[in-house]
Amino acid sequence: MSLQGNVFKLANGTTIPAVAYGAGTKWFKFGNPEISEPLIQSLKFAVNNGFTHVDGAMIYGTDREVGAALSTVDKSKIFHTNKYMGNFGTNKLPYENPLVSLRSQLKDLKMDQVDLYLLHHPFFTKENNGYELKDAWKFMEQIVDEGLAKSIGLSNFSVEDIKTVLESARIKPVVNQIEFNAYLQNQTPGIVKFCQDNDILVSAYCPLAPILLEERGELNDYLDKLAEKNSKTPGQVLLRWVLQRGVLPVTTSSNEERIVQLNNLFDFELTAEEVQQINDLGNKHTTLRKYWNEEYDQYN
Numbered sequence: 081m082s083l084q085g086n087v088f089k090l091a092n093g094t095t096i097p098a099v100a101y102g103a104g105t106k107w108f109k110f111g112n113p114e115i116s117e118p119l120i121q122s123l124k125f126a127v128n129n130g131f132t133h134v135d136g137a138m139i140y141g142t143d144r145e146v147g148a149a150l151s152t153v154d155k156s157k158i159f160h161t162n163k164y165m166g167n168f169g170t171n172k173l174p175y176e177n178p179l180v181s182l183r184s185q186l187k188d189l190k191m192d193q194v195d196l197y198l199l200h201h202p203f204f205t206k207e208n209n210g211y212e213l214k215d216a217w218k219f220m221e222q223i224v225d226e227g228l229a230k231s232i233g234l235s236n237f238s239v240e241d242i243k244t245v246l247e248s249a250r251i252k253p254v255v256n257q258i259e260f261n262a263y264l265q266n267q268t269p270g271i272v273k274f275c276q277d278n279d280i281l282v283s284a285y286c287p288l289a290p291i292l293l294e295e296r297g298e299l300n301d302y303l304d305k306l307a308e309k310n311s312k313t314p315g316q317v318l319l320r321w322v323l324q325r326g327v328l329p330v331t332t333s334s335n336e337e338r339i340v341q342l343n344n345l346f347d348f349e350l351t352a353e354e355v356q357q358i359n360d361l362g363n364k365h366t367t368l369r370k371y372w373n374e375e376y377d378q379y380n
């Protein structure tokens with residue numbers, strides 16, 4: 081599952097643009113019915129300036145903004161990833177299953193189909209959802225059968241969770257989107273190697289976390305050096321490192337200069353030693369985990 085130009089090839093033979101622009105995190109507005117004009121403007125700017133992959137989710141509350149921003153572009157040129165969030169813990173969410181959720185989301189997205197639909201988390205239980213993880217996956221397969229998504233995948237899944245899905249999967253997951261950066265190189269034990277050995281593309285959210293911390297560490301000095309050597313920014317070096325780890329970065333920005341930079345990653349290359357040095361410096365740092373702390377802090 082290697083980087084080919086600026087796409088990755090997925091196990092089902094389709095391709096996926098190698099960098100995604102996220103409509104979550106800073107844009108998150110679940111429960112707020114007001115349309116975010118700044119998101120529409122930034123998304124339009126992103127797709128007019130090189131981004132061809134947009135990452136959304138039911139829980140972001142931003143499907144209408146994605147639909148509006150993409151309404152003026154040729155949708156066949158855009159890869160759209162979206163996700164289903166089912167109840168977890170004490171959180172009760174609006175749609176009882178992925179199929180019902182996506183059918184409704186497609187109306188807001190003004191699309192007939194998404195390219196990739198993910199289970200946002202693996203925490204399905206009879207008690208919370210009325211069905212368990214393997215049955216959640218059956219809904220995902222039905223989504224493909226009905227032509228509502230070209231491909232299906234996972235997010236925040238551990239090795240054990242993936243094995244549960246694979247045991248009875250008729251259609252295999254092609255992606256696992258996890259928190260991944262130099263300061264968190266395995267969201268859960270062994271997850272990156274397991275995915276890569278099983279032809280499941282890892283995609284990385286929070287890829288820039290190490291440069292967003294106020295405190296600087298040894299890694300920052302090294303990133304500055306590589307940035308200067310390649311006439312790039314430290315953020316571009318970090319995203320290039322993600323790509324060279326065989327992982328697809330999902331980033332976002334509201335800043336036009338940065339939007340252009342964040343997708344401009346294909347005219348330079350880190351050496352194998354430089355990739356290794358970022359791995360090593362990152363691993364020396366305290367684990368940095370921003371999401372799913374309750375579930376995964378045990379692995380810090």
Ligand SMILES: NC(=O)C1=CN([C@@H]2O[C@H](COP(=O)(O)OP(=O)(O)OC[C@H]3O[C@@H](n4cnc5c(N)ncnc54)[C@H](OP(=O)(O)O)[C@@H]3O)[C@@H](O)[C@H]2O)C=CC1
Binds near residue numbers: 136287292330338
């Ligand atoms: N599956 C899941 O559970 C999750 C998925 N996601 C997905 O991943 C996407 C990206 O996640 P996110 O953590 O935001 O990704 P990043 O790590 O890429 O961080 C993006 C943020 O970094 C800021 N930034 C970028 N460059 C700089 C800089 N040089 N100096 C200061 N700030 C900078 C941007 O702000 P600015 O606007 O100022 O540039 C933006 O807020 C989300 O939008 C969502 O689509 C995210 C979390 C969980």
Ligand SMILES: O=C1Nc2ccccc2C1=O
Binds near residue numbers: 105137139371
């Ligand atoms: O971008 C995100 N913001 C979130 C907040 C809570 C749970 C998941 C997410 C995302 O994926």
